[in-house]
Amino acid sequence: MIAAEPGAGTTAPARRRSRVAGPAPLKRLHARVEWLPYWLLTPSIVLIVVLLGYPLVRLVETSFQEYGLFQLFSHTTKWNGVANYQAILASGSFWDSVLRTLVFTAACVGLTMLVGMGVAVLLIRLNKVVRTAISIAMVLAWAMPPISAAIVWQWLFANQWGVVDWLLTALHLGHLDNLDWTGTSPFRAFCVITMMIVWQAVPFVALSLYAGLTQVPTELYEAARVDGASAWRVFSKVTVPLITPIIGLLTILSLIWDFNVFTQIWVLTQGGPNGGTETIGVWSYVEAFTGSQFGLGAAASVVAMALVAVMSFYYVRSLVRTGEVR
Amino acid sequence: MKMRRLAPLCAAGLGLAGLLAGTAPTASASGTTLTIWLMTGEISPNVYNAVNKAFEAQHPGVKVNVEIQQWSGITTKIDTALASSNPPDALEIGNTDVPEYAASGGLVDLTSVEKQVKVKGKWFGGLQAPAEVKGHVYAIPLLAGDRVVVYNEQMFKHAGITSTPTTVDQLIADGKKIAKVFKSRKNFSALYFPGQYWYAALPMIWDHGGNIATYKNGKWVAQLTTKASLAGLQEFKTVQNTLSSVPSRTVNTNLPDQDAVFAHGNAAMIIAGSWEPGVIESDNKGLTGHLGEFPFPSYQGGIAPVFLGGSDIAVAKNSPNQKLAEDWVKLMTNNTFQALMYRKDNLIPNNTSLIGLAHNSALMKPYLQAAGNSQGTPSSPGWAIVEGGNEITNLFQSVATAKSNADIRAIAAKADAYFNTVLNETP
Numbered sequence: 001m002i003a004a005e006p007g008a009g010t011t012a013p014a015r016r017r018s019r020v021a022g023p024a025p026l027k028r029l030h031a032r033v034e035w036l037p038y039w040l041l042t043p044s045i046v047l048i049v050v051l052l053g054y055p056l057v058r059l060v061e062t063s064f065q066e067y068g069l070f071q072l073f074s075h076t077t078k079w080n081g082v083a084n085y086q087a088i089l090a091s092g093s094f095w096d097s098v099l100r101t102l103v104f105t106a107a108c109v110g111l112t113m114l115v116g117m118g119v120a121v122l123l124i125r126l127n128k129v130v131r132t133a134i135s136i137a138m139v140l141a142w143a144m145p146p147i148s149a150a151i152v153w154q155w156l157f158a159n160q161w162g163v164v165d166w167l168l169t170a171l172h173l174g175h176l177d178n179l180d181w182t183g184t185s186p187f188r189a190f191c192v193i194t195m196m197i198v199w200q201a202v203p204f205v206a207l208s209l210y211a212g213l214t215q216v217p218t219e220l221y222e223a224a225r226v227d228g229a230s231a232w233r234v235f236s237k238v239t240v241p242l243i244t245p246i247i248g249l250l251t252i253l254s255l256i257w258d259f260n261v262f263t264q265i266w267v268l269t270q271g272g273p274n275g276g277t278e279t280i281g282v283w284s285y286v287e288a289f290t291g292s293q294f295g296l297g298a299a300a301s302v303v304a305m306a307l308v309a310v311m312s313f314y315y316v317r318s319l320v321r322t323g324e325v326r
Numbered sequence: 327m328k329m330r331r332l333a334p335l336c337a338a339g340l341g342l343a344g345l346l347a348g349t350a351p352t353a354s355a356s357g358t359t360l361t362i363w364l365m366t367g368e369i370s371p372n373v374y375n376a377v378n379k380a381f382e383a384q385h386p387g388v389k390v391n392v393e394i395q396q397w398s399g400i401t402t403k404i405d406t407a408l409a410s411s412n413p414p415d416a417l418e419i420g421n422t423d424v425p426e427y428a429a430s431g432g433l434v435d436l437t438s439v440e441k442q443v444k445v446k447g448k449w450f451g452g453l454q455a456p457a458e459v460k461g462h463v464y465a466i467p468l469l470a471g472d473r474v475v476v477y478n479e480q481m482f483k484h485a486g487i488t489s490t491p492t493t494v495d496q497l498i499a500d501g502k503k504i505a506k507v508f509k510s511r512k513n514f515s516a517l518y519f520p521g522q523y524w525y526a527a528l529p530m531i532w533d534h535g536g537n538i539a540t541y542k543n544g545k546w547v548a549q550l551t552t553k554a555s556l557a558g559l560q561e562f563k564t565v566q567n568t569l570s571s572v573p574s575r576t577v578n579t580n581l582p583d584q585d586a587v588f589a590h591g592n593a594a595m596i597i598a599g600s601w602e603p604g605v606i607e608s609d610n611k612g613l614t615g616h617l618g619e620f621p622f623p624s625y626q627g628g629i630a631p632v633f634l635g636g637s638d639i640a641v642a643k644n645s646p647n648q649k650l651a652e653d654w655v656k657l658m659t660n661n662t663f664q665a666l667m668y669r670k671d672n673l674i675p676n677n678t679s680l681i682g683l684a685h686n687s688a689l690m691k692p693y694l695q696a697a698g699n700s701q702g703t704p705s706s707p708g709w710a711i712v713e714g715g716n717e718i719t720n721l722f723q724s725v726a727t728a729k730s731n732a733d734i735r736a737i738a739a740k741a742d743a744y745f746n747t748v749l750n751e752t753p
Contacts, residue, residue: 068430069405069426069427069430069431069432070429070430070431072405072406072408072409072430073408073409073430073431073432073643073644074431075409154581155581158581158582159573159576159577160513160571160573160574160577160582160587161513161582177512178513178572178573180573180576183576183577183723184576184727270716271716272716272719272720273576273720273723274716274720274724275716286714286715286716289401289402289714290710290711290713290714290715291708291710291711291714291751292405292426292430292710
């Protein structure tokens with residue numbers, strides 16, 4: 001998916017350009033220019049092939065092998081057909097993790113987009129000083145490395161002497177002094193993880209949407225208001241349709257990111273309690289690296305990749321179409 | 327994994343070792359250079375330089391280059407190093423990781439070397455057992471770490487306790503007395519015992535004669551549902567639930583950090599490694615000189631078995647200098663340098679013959695004493711999977727939060743099924 005984006009981004013302007021350049025009379029120049037974009041693209045294509053393509057090919061190759069420490073040390077190759085895939089698809093815990101990942105991703109993406117949109121609309125209305133302050137705060141949250149963030153959240157939600165439990169109790173919401181957020185209930189653990197993911201994902205989404213909102217021509221709003229449209233109608237009938245491409249792109253990106261979340265879950269729960277927060281990423285890590293079953297891990301990654309591809313296919317297609325219409 | 331748990335060991339104090347290794351030349355133009363990997367924060371330059379000097383005297387012209395490795399990502403680093411054609415010649419490996427590397431062909435068979443280095447005494451069981459796979463030795467015990475009870479002498483005095491407990495019942499009775507005195511402190515634990523702390527919980531199973539699994543007729547057979555093991559699990563639950571705070575049932579030693587819990591007066595006792603008293607004292611200067619240690623007692627009286635973690639040292643299969651590497655290993659693991667390591671670095675040496683050895687710090691004595699009766703984890707290649715996963719911490723957390731003995735039996739049965747599968751997996 002990621003590999004396709006730079007390509008998609010660069011072909012669109014090229015197409016538009018050739019349309020503009022079409023009626024140009026200089027035929028000799030035209031022939032020379034045809035090759036120029038490709039030469040300019042070459043370095044990035046080479047980089048993409050080396051950095052993304054090669055590992056991807058190796059990943060798929062490994063997924064059809066029995067690849068453990070023995071094969072690693074002895075430099076031998078042992079093909080085992082689709083045995084890795086069979087093992088994964090036959091594993092009940094894998095399907096549990098798929099279901100968990102889907103629900104978790106949906107929750108994270110949905111909340112991120114909702115909150116992000118809310119913040120973006122808020123930013124439009126605020127004066128410059130407050131807007132700058134909020135933007136800086138968001139960029140800082142966004143810039144925080146996931147590991148550090150996860151460790152801070154772990155402390156906030158600790159069940160002994162944790163700030164959150166203290167605060168909830170101080171607010172008289174009950175005797176929550178020793179409420180265990182991450183150790184006993186997978187649901188509560190997921191709540192904490194989701195909050196953390198959304199917290200770090202909102203800044204990017206909010207700032208991108210804000211950038212999109214500033215591009216909506218104000219005449220359209222004025223016209224709608226003159227026609228007597230309510231604020232909600234203006235938002236849903238004017239604003240949203242105009243920034244749909246941005247919303248679509250952000251949704252796909254969030255989908256890919258949230259589907260592949262690993263660090264935060266690993267730091268916070270390691271997939272516990274009792275495997276209750278094992279998403280596909282955590283599942284394949286535990287299966288592949290703790291037992292050094294690299295072939296199995298590769299196969300799990302391929303399956304996860306296929307799932308993301310299927311999920312984002314619809315969005316990518318509609319995005320490309322929107323691009324063509326414009 | 328035990329090896330990884332030793333990570334914080336004097337890490338700050340010995341940071342120098344890393345600096346030295348960083349600036350060392352990686353190859354010498356004339357003659358052979360032997361490359362040795364040791365872990366950061368353990369064996370100090372004082373000790374390995376002495377070993378190198380002795381080695382270079384034996385082998386003129388050969389240089390030794392000790393490279394100090396960081397803990398983070400070490401398994402991956404060792405995996406790739408052993409796969410390369412230019413690996414370190416000898417390397418320190420966490421004792422419980424040895425079976426996996428040995429079974430997958432990364433290490434040289436050191437059976438004959440082991441016969442030569444073995445001294446009058448015996449290797450500590452916890453180090454030797456995992457190094458031996460199917461009758462062949464693939465690594466030589468290098469250094470050990472174990473855990474004893476560290477207690478706050480002032481709190482003991484407050485509660486009117488004058489001698490340290492020698493049975494589990496006494497430990498519980500003393501703990502209750504202490505808890506009564508400090509009951510106004512929130513989340514106070516007489517003995518702070520995190521429910522996931524399997525290094526401390528497992529020995530209780532051994533104390534009752536049980537085990538995780540035993541090797542019979544070429545197969546690992548899980549043992550947690552035996553009467554002996556169940557008695558150990560029940561004892562763990564009793565001690566944990568009676569003496570440790572309720573929220574501690576679902577955590578490990580890292581969050582909150584048990585040393586901080588203890589240093590801030592929220593616990594009178596913890597079960598801790600030899601590197602922890604120093605951490606506690608630097609956290610709370612007021613406790614300096616007021617810490618005591620005693621080995622965890624057996625339910626029958628005396629000292630209970632202890633989980634011995636630590637490291638072994640092995641020779642890489644792809645090393646072009648195997649014989650030289652073996653000679654370095656022989657020196658490092660012999661009693662002369664083991665005694666030096668014990669005195670200089672406060673590390674427990676590799677064999678029982680050194681148990682009586684004097685030390686200028688009173689702290690080390692209970693640790694060495696406890697190590698005398700040590701056990702290790704099953705020497706199956708599958709153990710790496712166990713430590714990498716969560717089943718073992720889940721097991722003890724579930725027991726700590728179990729509602730009844732029937733629950734404990736069900737938890738043990740589930741764990742047995744897991745161990746029967748995973749320990750018999752081949753790499």
